[in-house]
């Protein structure tokens with residue numbers, strides 16, 4: 398299987414399967430001289446790791462990330478990147494392959510079982526192998542490193558919709574995001590999500606979600622048109638996350654519904670003599686190049702395909718079968734996708750900052 402690498406100058410290759418002994422990432426092109434502690438990476442791993450509430454899978458993984466290469470250890474316990482490949486290693490400790498015996502030959506509707514078999518002729522059915530979102534742990538580790546390389550950029554994510562339940566954007570409070578199990582910025586929505594998801598979970602069902610990710614402090618002028626547009630690469634990075642079925646930049650699909658007058662991001666000269674935008678429908682990107690405004694993207698996650706209800710499918714021998722997926726699953730994978738979306742945004746933006754520096758020879 399090829400295509401396990403993304404990025405140009407900050408180049409991330411992930412490896413590993415759901416039920417193998419470990420998984421990880423190799424980051425080639427990480428700038429030298431970044432001092433960090435293991436805990437700086439671990440904080441982001443802990444946000445994504447399973448088993449943290451009743452609303453996510455009960456698989457127990459500590460997701461401790463080890464840095465195997467690319468750093469000089471310091472006496473105080475920190476590490477400094479050397480510019481050589483940084484290898485990030487995460488052990489799998491709570492694999493239960495027997496949960497998957499039933500689907501060794503059967504294709505779960507909505508999962509990647511059929512297409513992986515079709516394409517490769519062999520499939521690691523234990524937890525979905527490489528198609529499992531365990532792989533996203535490696536992205537989160539790489540994303541944590543990317544954040545450290547651009548300390549002036551703040552990247553945050555929030556869950557804004559579960560099923561048909563949307564947050565009230567007037568209630569948006571970033572401080573709320575880490576106060577509830579949903580990464581939800583609207584405190585009033587938390588009990589609604591709780592009750593709704595409890596019902597979904599008890600029924601062995603699943604539901605989708607929408608996540609918003611925002612990058613602040615990205616300098617104006619980042620992006621490489623015409624085939625390396627910043628929005629294009631962000632969309633690609635977010636779309637590469639498991640179960641993502643839609644991506645929007647800025648006001649996204651709403652832009653198709655409003656007039657040019659409403660959509661225009663007007664400009665003025667601010668008190669400091671610098672240009673200011675009076676709105677940000679563009680989501681911080683025009684012509685594939687950052688404007689200096691916050692970069693805003695949203696992505697839609699489909700309902701977890703692993704559900705307890707029997708669904709019609711076929712098996713590898715061509716028989717028609719009914720499939721019911723046992724095992725431990727997230728009723729709404731959108732929750733744990735929040736830190737994954739942040740990580741992808743971080744990697745893509747850092748890659749573009751380095752590319753801009755490479756072409757223009759200056760730090761913006």
Ligand SMILES: Cc1cc2nc3c(=O)[nH]c(=O)nc-3n(C[C@H](O)[C@H](O)[C@H](O)COP(=O)(O)O)c2cc1C
Nearest residue numbers: 508509528529530639640702703726727730733734
């Ligand atoms: C954080 C996260 C956790 C996931 N966990 C599960 C899961 O437990 N069961 C499942 O069927 N799908 C899960 N998925 C989704 C599948 O990995 C994904 O649907 C599958 O690989 C097929 O790919 P596609 O949906 O992108 O086409 C998860 C996705 C994410 C982002």
